[in-house]
Amino acid sequence: MPLHVPPAPAPALRSVLAALGSAATLHEAVLTPALRALPGPKTAELPLPVHVLDRVTSGGRPPRTRLAGWRFLIRCGERYVAAADTRLTADGWVFSHFFEGPYVTATERALRQAEGLGKNYQPRLLSVPELYMLTLWLHGAVGADAAAGLPAAADLLVPLAPAPPGIAAYRPHPVSELLPVLTHRLTPRTPPVPPSLAAPAA
Template sequence: MPLHVPPAPAPALRSVLAALGSPTAVRAARTPALRSAQGPLTPELPLPVHVLDRITPSARAPRSRLAGWRFLISDGEGAVAAADTMLTPDGWAFSHFFEGPYLASTQRALRQAEALTMDFEPRLLSVPELYMLTLWLRRDLTADPASGALDPADLLVPLAPAPPGICAHRPHRVSELLPVMTLRLTPAPLLSQPV
């Protein structure tokens, strides 16, 4: 099924286009593929990036906060880098360019999502406590991309590299993966030493 990619805020897109048009910004980027690209570079596939802070066992669905928008940067043949934007007191602003394992992993997860039989809105969900990034496939296609409520029926696809004990590129319902993530963060009880 096709993914329903939400439109990015116009100022976020403009900030990325301005950075791509700035030789200084592109040269300063730590992305060899971006610096050596021959053709025109275009931002594609904007994804809202949400952050899930403080995973705790609870009867309530966890909430995330919108932290930015990520654009895949294409050279005409495929994505060579990504650009992040962030919300500032003055509005959306370009943050940085990057490449690395999450770029290829995001593309792979998006291809997996397109092969699913249901419609989804793709987002990225960062879990800093686990050093984890997932593709969040939101079932509610009418939800505001800035809203951060995870529905138990939404899918999460951990991106590689995933934390130990969590399989990358395997779709999980939020209701299944959240307890695993919570367990990973729960400190093990101290065993008493025999005297």
């Protein structure tokens, strides 16, 4: 079934298109040689809101998410060669930077995989900075505001490659299953209490 890709804020899209049309911006994009080297028109597609997972604790309180930006995949010809991030400022949405790397192809692969799951989802990205982890968040409420909301228990999280050790990339996990794993990894371990010096000798 098709994914319901949410519309990005118009100023965010305009800022990316302006950056793509700026020779100076592309020349300065040192981390994206493909944007400079590949000829032909380049388009910004598949806008995805990027949420950050905050306040993951073992105390039973639900974690919080915050919208960090919108990401666009940049197509040149038949393939995606880079991505563009935007951020919110006091003056509205603005272009942030271009980048290449494994998360571009990983996002495309995960989106293609999600289209075959047989259920309608609203795709988002969910970042877990402490684990250097990025997931495709498949939100079941397809008509929801893409800039808000928390992961529901039945939503799916698809870790993108490279994933943290012990977590399989591209395997869809219900939030109810993966979130406890993330909580365990992010919860500081309590150091063992040393035996009391006052304890009687055996």
